[in-house]
Amino acid sequence: NAGVTQTPKFQVLKTGQSMTLQCAQDMNHNSMYWYRQDPGMGLRLIYYSASEGTTDKGEVPNGYNVSRLNKREFSLRLESAAPSQTSVYFCASSEVQGETQYFGPGTRLLVL
Amino acid sequence: KNQVEQSPQSLIILEGKNCTLQCNYTVSPFSNLRWYKQDTGRGPVSLTIMTFSENTKSNGRYTATLDADTKQSSLHITASQLSDSASYICVVRLRAGGFKTIFGAGTRLFVKA
Numbered sequence: 001n002a003g004v005t006q007t008p009k010f011q012v013l014k015t016g017q018s019m020t021l022q023c024a025q026d027m028n029h030n031s032m033y034w035y036r037q038d039p040g041m042g043l044r045l046i047y048y049s050a051s052e053g054t055t056d057k058g059e060v061p062n063g064y065n066v067s068r069l070n071k072r073e074f075s076l077r078l079e080s081a082a083p084s085q086t087s088v089y090f091c092a093s094s095e096v097q098g099e100t101q102y103f104g105p106g107t108r109l110l111v112l
Numbered sequence: 113k114n115q116v117e118q119s120p121q122s123l124i125i126l127e128g129k130n131c132t133l134q135c136n137y138t139v140s141p142f143s144n145l146r147w148y149k150q151d152t153g154r155g156p157v158s159l160t161i162m163t164f165s166e167n168t169k170s171n172g173r174y175t176a177t178l179d180a181d182t183k184q185s186s187l188h189i190t191a192s193q194l195s196d197s198a199s200y201i202c203v204v205r206l207r208a209g210g211f212k213t214i215f216g217a218g219t220r221l222f223v224k225a
Contacts, residue, residue, distance in 0.1 A: 042216050105154055
């Protein structure tokens with residue numbers, strides 16, 4: 001039982017490049033989330049998926065898109081990376097929306 | 113504005129000592145409050161959850177308190193260990209349609225031998 005897994009662990013991009021961050025959970029959770037964590041700030045919600053087939057914007061969705069591929073997988077895409085998107089990205093899941101969230105190990109992204 | 117403020121920003125204590133971390137929130141309407149522990153390079157892990165009617169919750173050496181009237185919570189760590197070195201994050205959920213969760217910026221705790 002791996003919990004929540006994320007790939008890649010680290011990534012360096014040039015401004016304007018695109019990439020997709022992958023997230024998968026094996027706990028049969030219905031809800032999944034993407035956050036970014038910046039120094040001195042709390043985790044901020046980018047997008048979430050309350051259940052398979054639905055996605056909604058969070059607090060800071062600009063510059064990102066998501067796909068809930070199936071119940072297990074929730075991906076985050078940066079279409080044209082900007083230096084302001086340098087951050088640590090965490091995926092999380094919960095049994096239902098709003099309940100205790102289980103976090104992945106994070107993806108550290110540097111945009112030059 | 114819904115906010116969660118934590119203090120201190122960072123704290124250094126000696127192994128074996130106790131410490132208390134503070135969380136003040138202006139979130140309304142309040143649903144519940146969680147404390148998470150985040151080890152360096154890892155994702156946060158839930159320690160405790162408290163609803164409006166609960167004012168104390170323990171998890172081993174961790175004890176969280178909640179005063180819903182003053183909108184304050186604390187996390188007390190007893191007999192600290194080196195493995196307690198981490199960031200501790202206070203998270204408040206609104207009682208509203210859908211869900212909205214506000215994360216504090218965290219307190220960075222360093223436990224020294």
